[in-house]
Amino acid sequence: MPYNLPATRVLMNSLRQVMAEDGETRSRLDQVVHLIASTMVADVCSIYHREADGTLLLIATEGLKPEAVNKTRMGSSEGLVGYVARTAEPIAIEDAPRHPAFSYRPETGEDPFHAFLGVPILRTGGVIGVLVVQNRTERVYRDEEVETLQTIAMVLAEIVHRISEDQSSAQPDRRARGQNGGNLRGRIFCEGLGYGRAVLHDPVVPAARFFAADQKQEALRLEQGLKDLRASIDRMMLIDGAALGEDPRDVMEAYRLLAHDTSWAEKLQEGVRSGLSAEASVDRARREHRAKLQAARDPYLRERLHDLEDLDNRLLRVLGGEESKPQITGESSVLVARRLGPAELLEYAKLGLKGILMEEAAASSHAAIVARALSIPAIGGIEGLTTLIEQDDYVIVDAEQGQAHIRPDDAVYDAYKSRVALRSERQAVYASLRGLPAQTKDGKTVSLMLNAGLDLDLDMMDQAGADGVGLFRTEFQFLVSETLPRLEDQIALYRRVLDRAAGRPVIFRTLDLGGDKVLPILNQLREENPALGWRSIRFALDHKGLFRRQLRALVRAAGEGALTVMFPMVTTPEEFREARALLEEEVAWTLKRTGQKPSKLEIGVMLETPALAFALPDLAGEVDFLSVGTNDLLQFFFAADRMTPSVSDRYALISPSALRFLRMVAETCQTAGIRLSVCGEATATPLAAFCFAAFGYTSLSMSASSIGPVKQALRSIDLAGFRRGLDQALNEPNDAFRNQVLRIALEHGADIPDA
Ligand code: PEP
Ligand code: MG
Numbered sequence: 001m002p003y004n005l006p007a008t009r010v011l012m013n014s015l016r017q018v019m020a021e022d023g024e025t026r027s028r029l030d031q032v033v034h035l036i037a038s039t040m041v042a043d044v045c046s047i048y049h050r051e052a053d054g055t056l057l058l059i060a061t062e063g064l065k066p067e068a069v070n071k072t073r074m075g076s077s078e079g080l081v082g083y084v085a086r087t088a089e090p091i092a093i094e095d096a097p098r099h100p101a102f103s104y105r106p107e108t109g110e111d112p113f114h115a116f117l118g119v120p121i122l123r124t125g126g127v128i129g130v131l132v133v134q135n136r137t138e139r140v141y142r143d144e145e146v147e148t149l150q151t152i153a154m155v156l157a158e159i160v161h162r163i164s165e166d167q168s169s170a171q172p173d174r175r176a177r178g179q180n181g182g183n184l185r186g187r188i189f190c191e192g193l194g195y196g197r198a199v200l201h202d203p204v205v206p207a208a209r210f211f212a213a214d215q216k217q218e219a220l221r222l223e224q225g226l227k228d229l230r231a232s233i234d235r236m237m238l239i240d241g242a243a244l245g246e247d248p249r250d251v252m253e254a255y256r257l258l259a260h261d262t263s264w265a266e267k268l269q270e271g272v273r274s275g276l277s278a279e280a281s282v283d284r285a286r287r288e289h290r291a292k293l294q295a296a297r298d299p300y301l302r303e304r305l306h307d308l309e310d311l312d313n314r315l316l317r318v319l320g321g322e323e324s325k326p327q328i329t330g331e332s333s334v335l336v337a338r339r340l341g342p343a344e345l346l347e348y349a350k351l352g353l354k355g356i357l358m359e360e361a362a363a364s365s366h367a368a369i370v371a372r373a374l375s376i377p378a379i380g381g382i383e384g385l386t387t388l389i390e391q392d393d394y395v396i397v398d399a400e401q402g403q404a405h406i407r408p409d410d411a412v413y414d415a416y417k418s419r420v421a422l423r424s425e426r427q428a429v430y431a432s433l434r435g436l437p438a439q440t441k442d443g444k445t446v447s448l449m450l451n452a453g454l455d456l457d458l459d460m461m462d463q464a465g466a467d468g469v470g471l472f473r474t475e476f477q478f479l480v481s482e483t484l485p486r487l488e489d490q491i492a493l494y495r496r497v498l499d500r501a502a503g504r505p506v507i508f509r510t511l512d513l514g515g516d517k518v519l520p521i522l523n524q525l526r527e528e529n530p531a532l533g534w535r536s537i538r539f540a541l542d543h544k545g546l547f548r549r550q551l552r553a554l555v556r557a558a559g560e561g562a563l564t565v566m567f568p569m570v571t572t573p574e575e576f577r578e579a580r581a582l583l584e585e586e587v588a589w590t591l592k593r594t595g596q597k598p599s600k601l602e603i604g605v606m607l608e609t610p611a612l613a614f615a616l617p618d619l620a621g622e623v624d625f626l627s628v629g630t631n632d633l634l635q636f637f638f639a640a641d642r643m644t645p646s647v648s649d650r651y652a653l654i655s656p657s658a659l660r661f662l663r664m665v666a667e668t669c670q671t672a673g674i675r676l677s678v679c680g681e682a683t684a685t686p687l688a689a690f691c692f693a694a695f696g697y698t699s700l701s702m703s704a705s706s707i708g709p710v711k712q713a714l715r716s717i718d719l720a721g722f723r724r725g726l727d728q729a730l731n732e733p734n735d736a737f738r739n740q741v742l743r744i745a746l747e748h749g750a751d752i753p754d755a
Helices: 004-022 025-039 079-089 143-170 217-246 252-259 260-273 279-293 297-323 342-353 365-373 408-432 453-464 475-479 487-502 536-542 546-560 574-596 630-637 658-670 686-695 704-714 721-732 737-747
Strands: 042-051 056-062 091-093 115-123 126-135 184-185 189-190 192-199 331-335 357-358 378-380 392-398 403-406 445-452 468-472 504-509 562-567 600-607 625-628 677-678 699-702
Touching: 004 025, 025 143, 042 079, 042 143, 056 126, 056 279, 079 091, 079 115, 079 126, 115 143, 115 279, 126 143, 126 279, 143 279, 143 574, 184 392, 189 365, 192 357, 192 408, 192 677, 217 252, 217 260, 217 279, 217 297, 252 297, 260 279, 279 297, 279 403, 279 574, 331 342, 331 392, 342 365, 357 365, 357 392, 357 574, 357 625, 365 378, 392 408, 408 704, 445 453, 445 625, 445 704, 453 704, 468 487, 468 699, 475 487, 487 504, 487 546, 487 677, 536 546, 536 574, 546 574, 546 630, 562 574, 574 600, 625 658, 630 658, 658 677, 658 686, 658 721, 686 699, 686 704, 686 737, 699 704, 721 737
Parallel strands: 192 331, 331 357, 357 378, 445 468, 445 699, 468 504, 504 562, 562 600, 600 625, 625 677, 677 699
Antiparallel strands: 042 056, 042 126, 091 115, 115 126, 184 403, 189 378, 192 392, 392 403
């Protein structure tokens, strides 16, 4: 099989013609295998299609017996073809029958063929088929030949994909693809309902743009694209360089090195030389990186592959300019992304979105909180999302039940419509409560506060009728910007927050970085157990320059007004005292410099580690208030990682152990004279709110969408009666404890929709 570049180009030109023709898909495939076999001087060229059940069906061949087409089917792990599909890697073998994975199929008549070269046909992150050439003689396929076949496989992917499309439309009941007849399950990131057309976050290269009209020109375009990409990454490093201080810059540096990697660039140029457009060549690399990522288990390798895929996407954006940006039309777009940074999400959100679907659950937690800040229905942790959803597919985002319906049929759509109607009726009821206090039937008033982190959330403060901000996550400003926010930027944000609150209390939580909130430019270390690691107040106290700057910004923003600050994830009294001393030093420093100091300074501590609960008596007189961060507290209490879906929902706040613990914390604080509040997501349900209020927590902070339902519920209950019943239940809990508590609540007047 002599190989040369001109031959590849001739082949690409012929393929381009076949692609451009209208005609029956299968007859075009026959033309394609014929073309490949003759140009590559192979005795056989075959295409296998990966069916819905994972088997690989021979759908076209030149050289094997024609009767085998649509009959010969390999199991997903059978033979060399199965091997290629499973590993998503090419395989070139001199003498296939001697290979341990070889599986002989007499009906194909493949006895005389020895040399075997198979490459995966990759599309949107998955293997959709396998392209094979075989030769009678034993021979070694050269690297360039493997490359060529991979390039061809990429071009072929669109035609092969159409086979599954044709099959799906021939069977109406399979029109909606995916598990459960078109439903994909995930974790609710922001509750709500939305419907619209899918807009893929990662740039899509249309098949029509696969080929370059002028290769020389295209090679120059790619070269320029690579230069621009590298320059932009170098610039990022330069801007942040000063801020990185003494920390080694491994993470960013590794990313930069990848961008400068000559083998990556060479591979891309190779694609262009063989006739692909610059975009198609990058797309080919991206498909390979994704397929490898799907197969990789090693976390380090996965991260590198993610970085590579990020670079592919960045380069596609550089090459495509404005055109490569997803077209968001506002009234009906659902954003579909594998991974999404909070800053990117903010960009999209400006254009308007009806919903967000994400593949990665863990890496996207910041995006999830941004989604909540913007009240966009969002579901994350949907496995295989981007292989199952296509650009422009209609999608329902049911972030009330954690499901996405792809291309819903009429019945599903009608059901969705009636749920939307019901939801807006409820919203109208909540809106009517806006100006009223969250006062229980027996006259106990609880403050309902907002969890926020961006100025965008603050719009919600009035809409939801919040009494103030119970948790302002200051690290968000850091997470959504590419460089470290300067002192002035921080002061400006805190001032905006205080202005918007217009006298209502605002609790600023100091930087809570680490764990799932990683800032690449700060080079937080890779850790075995990030949730238990170098994070939060531990990280802040070890980065005093950064921490002091933030404290200074807070004091400066308050001017002569009130300032309320709390420290996250404090485990020992010493940590609290050290942080408090730094804050007091900044107050003194600011007074000296500006002549101003806060009229009232309140300092609180978050209860997120069980250990602190037993240290509270030692902090009497030093701490003004305590805020329970149930998100972290429950993960430590039950030893269940909040970022791991298989365990994160396994344990509940409404359980005898957690409630007894929270009751004990309340009693300790009442004795020590420490004010009590809660700010984790677990407060957001009416039943949990009853329990906290009953124990004496006077302020509950939650996301905007929960304030209405919680207020409505609190206004309906006789809290003292509920407390008596709850104490009794905690003495004698039964197995269905949640139902037991729910019954008590209902007996005492609770009005809870969907209870
Ligand atoms: C918590 O842990 O409950 C909390 C409010 O903090 P975060 O979710 O930001 O970790
Ligand atoms: Mg926390």
